[in-house]
Amino acid sequence: MKQAAKVMTLADIARLAGVSESTASRALRDNPVINAQTRQKVQQIAADHQFKVNATARSLRTQKSHTIAVIILFDAKTQQAISDPFLLDILGVIADELTAKGYDMLLSTSKTTDKDWRSYYFDSKRADGLIVIGQGEHDARVDQLAAAGVPFVVWGATTGTEPYPVIGSDNRQGAQQAVAHLVKQGCQRIAFLGDIRHTEIEMRYLGYQDALQAANIKAEPALQLNTDFTAQAGYLQTQQALFSQLSSLDGIFAASDAIAMGAMKALLEHGIKVPQQVAIVGFDDIAMSAYCTPSLTTVKQDTHAGGQLLVAQLLSRINGGKAASQLLPVKLVDRQSSLRNST
């Protein structure tokens, strides 16, 4: 068998079928002006020879790459590789969704030090549009994208004033629910672990304040501790800040499940009972949250809807339509880490 002869080109197929390249091209794309028989014959020959259209040539000619660049932003400080389980979740959904729509996905983990990805991905025609995940601390590059008219959507927090579409969870609502739940469990002094310099986390902090205010509890600024998204950060922050400075703490609201698990670990290690002495609620509902001990009460983000919406909005924008920002509802999931009067 003459395995892997030589890569076939459209010209080869056309020659074999005894037609011109134009006809071959049209036949392969199911263009109806081509005679049905001719079309079939060409397609048959193409299939027999495993012919695949050269994506590069097509892109050049059609000026469409059929590729979306997904950019995961990082913190200037931590510079950690993708590792938040939540990111992976949404990434998976986006990947599936893009595939279903016939798009390829170019993945980039952008250290903040990188040069600008607008020109890299868009101007150079590598991608037809961008999905940016995690605004983080407000990134000027996102504004530039908008100004340059690049089709893109952002996963993150919306203030309602951004000149670009943002899809994200209703962080404030979710946090408010979470903290109200803690209050209902009898918590009076609740710490907030999360870096409010991230817009999303800032929203969660506002929700935290909303809930406290509604319960007539004064928010103590000292109870808000900037903490990175990792379990390690939650652990260390709890050890260092919470133990040394604060007593009578009876609740913790963490800005991510990872932070919450780290904090829980620190508490348990020191013999503090969860939830009896300190109740904990996280945010995200990653897969592991149901399986730690005690299992973690958390605010579930709808990653499935999020991913779908990101893709749908972006493609609509690319195809000449409009893309709108949208806030996704979240849902509190009660588990053991916060339930004091459970059965």
Add this chain to the structure above:
Amino acid sequence: MKQAAKVMTLADIARLAGVSESTASRALRDNPVINAQTRQKVQQIAADHQFKVNATARSLRTQKSHTIAVIILFDAKTQQAISDPFLLDILGVIADELTAKGYDMLLSTSKTTDKDWRSYYFDSKRADGLIVIGQGEHDARVDQLAAAGVPFVVWGATTGTEPYPVIGSDNRQGAQQAVAHLVKQGCQRIAFLGDIRHTEIEMRYLGYQDALQAANIKAEPALQLNTDFTAQAGYLQTQQALFSQLSSLDGIFAASDAIAMGAMKALLEHGIKVPQQVAIVGFDDIAMSAYCTPSLTTVKQDTHAGGQLLVAQLLSRINGGKAASQLLPVKLVDRQSSLRNST
């Protein structure tokens, strides 16, 4: 400001600089035959106008995409989206590594039902090479790749006979260490949770048997339970199989940390003490393993070295060299879930 005028092409830059396209092209690529002054001038003009080479046109002409497709294989059954934290880890490393080497990364999550990605990614010139993660249950498509002469590397388990390069952890060694450790802690009846139809897991099972044999313990086939990679699977399997059928179980070796955590949850819920009554060891050392309670003893895979090696081998292969299979050493990390005589 006449923002975003029109996308510049090489021809535009050449005209502005008063040189031919050839000269402009050479100048931008720092070709030394071009006079230094000319080169500078062209580069200056290009920079002023934010000119970016059209990647598509370049690819077409040079026949190189400078893109690597990373394919994540899934189980025929579970069909779950990327979610194993371990995958995310290694994916992050690969992304960074490829970026550093000037390659783009096309990510694909391949459901087993998908058509073949050889033609899609390689024949169509979308990528110069492939990285396949997770052979899973031996996939015939991987063999086809090899037969077709496509440059690619696989992350997984090597039997030493594959006709393609495989990079992976020394699963057998790692498992052997883990189980030997359990035996040393006094365990006599140790369950194995993991799906041995996956080659990597099969290797871990062999290591498990090695350790038992070395300790003169007979391996009971009934103690091996096929379990998917998730915490949920570990939880359910433990509830359903281990509780109902087996008594006097005193150790569990799980094929992944997620499984281990699920199993641990099930045990703790039933009032079984870990590690006193049942000691547990996992595999991977994902970030969360250190922060669950009790923290999880596990076998650490060197994702960093793995990702680097995958990329290095693949690029070497693409550039005409050879790529070789390699087994990476692993390391047992002692934590609370298995230490019975700890301080």
Add this chain to the structure above:
DNA sequence: AAGCACACTGCAATCGATTGCAATAGATCA
């Protein structure tokens, strides 16, 4: 002064597919 090497630069072909427009042939109509 003629010959020649050297340093640049530009012409034109090329990568592979797509598409506007023209061309052909057979069919239909008056």
Add this chain to the structure above:
DNA sequence: TGATCTATTGCAATCGATTGCAGTGTGCTT
């Protein structure tokens, strides 16, 4: 029979950058 359609097909330009090869001009050699 001649004119007008209609259904198909092909010609040739085009997308934007790269590169082999030929061309030009300057300076140096003898």
